[in-house]
Amino acid sequence: MEINCFGNKYWKLPNGDLHRGNDLPAVERKSGDKEWYVNGKHHRENNKPAIEYKNGEKFWYVNGKPHRTDGAAFENASGHKLWYLEGIRYSEEEYNEKVKGYKSEGTEENNSYSQGHIDGHSGLMWL
Numbered sequence: 001m002e003i004n005c006f007g008n009k010y011w012k013l014p015n016g017d018l019h020r021g022n023d024l025p026a027v028e029r030k031s032g033d034k035e036w037y038v039n040g041k042h043h044r045e046n047n048k049p050a051i052e053y054k055n056g057e058k059f060w061y062v063n064g065k066p067h068r069t070d071g072a073a074f075e076n077a078s079g080h081k082l083w084y085l086e087g088i089r090y091s092e093e094e095y096n097e098k099v100k101g102y103k104s105e106g107t108e109e110n111n112s113y114s115q116g117h118i119d120g121h122s123g124l125m126w127l
Contacts, residue, residue: 006030013039023048038063047071060084069099 002010007030011020017040020026026037032054036044041064044050051059056077060068065087067073072081072092083095090098 062086069102 002012004010009028010018011024011026013019018026018035018037019039020037023036023044025034027033027035034052035042036048036050042050042059042061043063044061047060047068047070049058050061051057056075058075060066060073066082066084066089067086068084071083072095073084074082081092083090083092085095085098085102
């Protein structure tokens with residue numbers, strides 16, 4: 001574990017990738033913000049958010065891709081939401097239709113993803 005000059009904590013693999021197992025965050029900021037990583041990619045299972053900001057914003061990722069099967073993958077503090085499955089953005093209506101088939105196919109546990117993540121909340125535009 002590394003602690004920077006601001007008091008933020010980082011858990012990394014020997015190659016420098018952020019990583020922490022046992023459903024524990026790999027980044028813990030002094031502000032209270034937390035981020036979960038596995039092998040350098042934002043990742044958290046069981047429909048739990050991989051990024052939780054103290055201001056209430058939450059972001060769900062699986063293997064670096066925005067993904068959630070039981071609601072919006074991005075939620076900000078003012079209630080704006082964005083829906084994603086396997087890194088693909090959908091309108092709420094499209095998402096609700098897609099997720100029905102997604103759950104019935106049983107693909108959630110079987111899919112493998114490999115894509116970079118959106119870097120924090122600064123890269124998002126809320127509609």
